Amino acid sequence: MKTNSLFEKLDKTLSPIGAKIGNQIHLKAVSTGMMLTLPMIVIGSLFLIVANPPINPDLIDPNTTNIFLKFLLSWKDFAVKNYSLITTPYDMTMGMLGLITAFTIAFSLASEYKMKSAMSGLISMAVFLMICAPMSDGNIPTEFLGTNGLFLAILIGIISVEITRLIEKKGFEVKLPSSVPPAVTAFINSMFPLLANIIILYGLNIIVKIIFGVSIPQGILQLLNPALSVVDNIWGFLLIVTFGNILWLIGVNGTSIIFPIVFTLGITNTGLNAELIAAGKEPNIYMNLQMFRATVLGGAGNTLGLCILMLKSKSVHLKSLGRLSTIPGICGINEPIIFGSPIVFNPILAIPFIITPIVTVSMTYFAQVFGIIGTGHIVDPSFTPFFIQAYLSSLDFRNVIFSCVIVIVSIFIYYPFFKVYEKNILKQESAQN
Template sequence: MNSNTFLEKLDKTLSPIGAKIGEQRHLKSISTGMMMTLPLIVIGSLFLIVANPPVNPELVDPVTSNIFIKLLLAWKNFAVENYAALTTPYDMTMGMAGLMSAFTIAYCLAGEYKMNSAMSGLISTSVFLMICAPSVEGSIPLSFLGADGLFVAIIIGLLSVEITRFVENKGWQVKFPDSVPPAVTSFVNSMLPLLINIIILYGINIIVIATMGVNIPQAVMNILSPALSVVDNIWGFLAIITFGNILWILGVNGTSIIFPIVFTLGITNTGLNANLMAAGQDPNVYMNLQMFRVAILGGAGNTLGLCLLMARSKSAHLKSLGRLATVPGICGINEPIIFGTPIVFNPILAIPFIITPIVNVSLMYFAQVMGIITPGYMIDPSFTPFFVQAYLSSMDFKNVIFVFALVAISMLIYYPFFKVYEKNMLKQETGSDNQSAA
């Protein structure tokens, strides 16, 4: 009864906000546009797992290992030697999420305005490439074509359409007789909006380069990074993790912003624990790499619990997405959930997305302090199933049991917010079905 009352109150509070935001054409275009890139993100994440097999050659002896470990070692050797080839599908799918989003977001917003969607998408993509991937000696950098450039893609996708709409509303178009083919009319009337978009948006980029020495996406990174302080304590660590997750909600790859500091800290402190173990002492440095692994358990926002809830959802969209994203989520890759649900600009799911890592990281910290689990003293391989990382970091099965408990806690935290969001999704799906039937 109390649970139902809580869900009703949560629904009454959050649903109107979610509905209002969901109907706002710009935010709706962001959501729909990113959802269009979902197949690229899901398939790309699978190839990233293939290129990073779950084994650390430094921790096993190939001579005494069983056949399964030997197969993993052979896979690892092959992956290391052919890493570029194996990750090419990732680079050209998930690694292009920003570029694709620049097109799809503009495409969707133009559709909301009943404009030429395809041409609007092409204009946005062209300007995005000028700003985020300028050619250098015949090559274009890929750094900001993926999730790191998503924030800029959102801004360009929206602004380029608004600039084109302004041109059309002003009537700055050539009027042709009906005998002229529509393709010719579209071609001629697309040149002026493209030119004005380049002058305004790329012009701003030139000004940023002239004043700051870097382009717009790098300037965004440079502005955000100094905001990060020393994190070698639980309070600073929680602050930086929360900061990264807030950025994700705004469409910025928060993990890439905080990664250099948190990962370097984790490796350094894990090394200190390794030295203690070598000296015959117990590891006692708590802000180790294992803490960072828990902070991104199932990906930023600890979304593995949400993924498991979605896999059994009554909503067809959430159910299919949850099942598709489970394997990547186990390996800490959750872009399918972040962009496909989506969590970006989602006021309902943003709350547990921020709260869950705070709870889990805090529990991890106190579990280490109280001696319930062993602090990490080994560098475990990235993109490995979370329970494998938990064991390899400490060689302690208690740590494995503990991270499974954290996943269960994640499910509990996400559950009420998930039910509210699921209810809204079911209303949308029912409405779509009724329109199709009509």
């Protein structure tokens, strides 16, 4: 009865908010546009996994190991030598997510308005390139073409369509004689929205650069990189991790923003623990790399539990998404879930997305402090299945069991919110059918 009562309260509180936000035309376009990028995200992520086999060669003696680990060592050697070739599909999909999203969101919003969707998408993409990737000496910078430029891609996708829509509403078009072919008239009139978008959006970028000395995307990154230097404790660490996850909720790659701080901290402290081990002492620095791994177990927001819940969902969409996302999630890649659910701009799933890492990071910290698990003293390879990372971090099987417990905890935290969201999705699917 208590569980049902909780579901009813959550449903009564969150469902109206979710429905209202879900029906808002701009947020609906963001959701649809991000869904269109899902195949790119999934396939690109698979190649990143291939390029990062789950083994640390520094821990293995190739002369005495078994045939399976020898295979992994050969795979690792091949991946290191051919890394750029293997990751090219990732670079051209996930690495271009901002550019792709600029097109898909504008396309989706224009479709909602019954405008020329393809042309709107092209205008948005062109303006995005002008602002985020201006050519210099024949080279196009890629820093903001991926997830770093996603927030700006969302803004440009929406604003560019609204500018085009305003021009169409005001009737800014050339009236040509009927003898002129319609295709020629359409071509001439399509130039006005593009010109207006360039003048307004790219012009704004020029003004910002002249006044502040940085472009709009550079300025946004600087604003989103707070001066949080004191994170070498559980409270500062939780604060910056939560800040990163809040950024994800508005479409900004929060992990990439906080990564330089938390990963550098983790690497440094893990190295200090390794020195203690080498000196015959017990490792006692708890803010190590293992703590960072706990923040992204299943990806930002610890969404592996959500993936597992989706596998059993009655919703066709959520079940398919769960199948697509579980294997990447095991390796810490969860863009399919974040943009496919979506969690971005989703008030229902945003709550457990914020809460779960706070709980799991706190659990990991105190589990190290009280000796329930081994303290991290080894730099494990990235994009490795979470249970392998858990073992390699301290060569302690208790860590593997503990990481599985964390996944179970995430399932319990996500469950009530997932059920409310699933109910809304089922209603939409029923209405469509």
